Amino acid sequence: MMMHNNGSVLITGAAGFIGSFLVKKFLRSGYQVIGIDNINSYYDESLKLKRLENIKEYSIKNNFNWLFYKINIEDKNHMSQIFLETKPQFVVNLAAQAGVRYSIINPSSYVKSNLLGFSNILELCQTHEVRHLVYASSSSVYGANNKYPFSERDKIDTPLSFYAATKISNEMMANAYSNIYKLPITGLRFFTVYGPWGRPDMAPMIFADKILKKKPITIFNHGNMSRDFTFISDIIEGTYLCCLKVPSPNDEYKSGKASILHRIFNIGSGNPVKLLDFIELLEEALSIKASKVFENMQPGDVESTYASTQNLQDWISFRPLVTIKEGVNKFANWYLDYYQ
Numbered sequence: 001m002m003m004h005n006n007g008s009v010l011i012t013g014a015a016g017f018i019g020s021f022l023v024k025k026f027l028r029s030g031y032q033v034i035g036i037d038n039i040n041s042y043y044d045e046s047l048k049l050k051r052l053e054n055i056k057e058y059s060i061k062n063n064f065n066w067l068f069y070k071i072n073i074e075d076k077n078h079m080s081q082i083f084l085e086t087k088p089q090f091v092v093n094l095a096a097q098a099g100v101r102y103s104i105i106n107p108s109s110y111v112k113s114n115l116l117g118f119s120n121i122l123e124l125c126q127t128h129e130v131r132h133l134v135y136a137s138s139s140s141v142y143g144a145n146n147k148y149p150f151s152e153r154d155k156i157d158t159p160l161s162f163y164a165a166t167k168i169s170n171e172m173m174a175n176a177y178s179n180i181y182k183l184p185i186t187g188l189r190f191f192t193v194y195g196p197w198g199r200p201d202m203a204p205m206i207f208a209d210k211i212l213k214k215k216p217i218t219i220f221n222h223g224n225m226s227r228d229f230t231f232i233s234d235i236i237e238g239t240y241l242c243c244l245k246v247p248s249p250n251d252e253y254k255s256g257k258a259s260i261l262h263r264i265f266n267i268g269s270g271n272p273v274k275l276l277d278f279i280e281l282l283e284e285a286l287s288i289k290a291s292k293v294f295e296n297m298q299p300g301d302v303e304s305t306y307a308s309t310q311n312l313q314d315w316i317s318f319r320p321l322v323t324i325k326e327g328v329n330k331f332a333n334w335y336l337d338y339y340q
């Protein structure tokens with residue numbers, strides 16, 4: 001019989017791409033995991049339900065301690081009840097309205113999940129004396145910054161999308177809470193995460209779908225874009241290690257001017273890849289050539305992202321390791337298996 005004595009972690013966005021992997025990481029590391037998700041319809045709900053089924057099977061097989069609640073993080077009363085009942089030691093907030101382009105169409109869903117929802121999380125962590133809150137920020141906070149690589153010390157006052165503005169707000173809100181209530185908080189700026197079970201609204205899934213259906217793929221800014229693609233397993237390892245390292249006032253901290261108990265780190269591979277090179281690797285992995293349509297830059301998008309990985313490495317002795325070729329192959333194999 002497995003022992004589950006490492007403590008408990010509440011993970012929001014548990015049915016999401018990153019959340020579902022993080023849940024499994026904590027389960028196999030001996031934690032009780034409390035998952036929260038409202039399973040909204042921003043993208044294919046059946047994919048979210050399959051991720052949850054997968055976690056359930058994994059837990060039953062290994063006798064892991066897994067609880068799931070279908071709740072909206074905006075619902076403070078219901079969330080408060082869960083905190084009271086489960087008394088989590090750690091909280092990881094991944095629930096958010098994601099997506100840069102959708103924030104032009106539906107800004108209010110970002111206000112609800114990312115601002116109201118996140119303020120509930122901060123308040124609940126404070127009142128229930130959670131040991132450490134970790135939350136998802138994003139590389140998009142760097143906005144129009146064109147000093148590469150992006151460092152946590154750079155200014156983040158030029159968001160190019162409303163999504164980015166809500167993530168910058170999250171960092172400000174977290175800073176104030178950690179300062180006032182001495183709540184240890186870590187914010188993680190994820191850089192374009194890809195891999196198996198990925199998000200259907202993101203480029204790798206859109207491209208794979210179109211390539212296999214022999215439909216043309218649309219390439220914005222005429223291909224003059226690069227992204228610091230980061231494989232899911234690296235994001236999970238970094239997030240897990242950051243969660244276990246609770247900031248304390250005595251730690252040496254070099255990244256930025258945040259409150260003493262609020263740390264912010266990039267989690268990105270530190271190896272930006274040109275969009276056209278990414279597509280070529282995907283074509284090779286799927287053994288099909290894509291037909292391409294080139295278009296202008298989309299509003300809200302940034303041309304390039306590139307993470308400095310030094311601060312993360314200094315903090316948890318880890319930096320992302322998976323090469324783009326290895327990652328794209330793993331993603332393509334999963335895609336073929338899942339969708340065909």
Ligand SMILES: NC(=O)c1ccc[n+]([C@@H]2O[C@H](COP(=O)([O-])OP(=O)(O)OC[C@H]3O[C@@H](n4cnc5c(N)ncnc54)[C@H](O)[C@@H]3O)[C@@H](O)[C@H]2O)c1
Nearest residue numbers: 013015016017018038040072073095096136138190192193
């Ligand atoms: N995937 C990336 O490349 C990337 C990059 C930067 C930042 N992020 C951030 O990381 C986090 C996780 O991203 P992901 O790629 O796994 O996205 P995802 O959309 O797959 O997962 C988010 C999950 O949160 C749930 N959710 C949304 N609003 C909710 C609410 N109000 N209450 C309860 N549940 C809610 C959704 O149903 C979804 O299952 C998000 O905060 C996102 O902004 C992701």
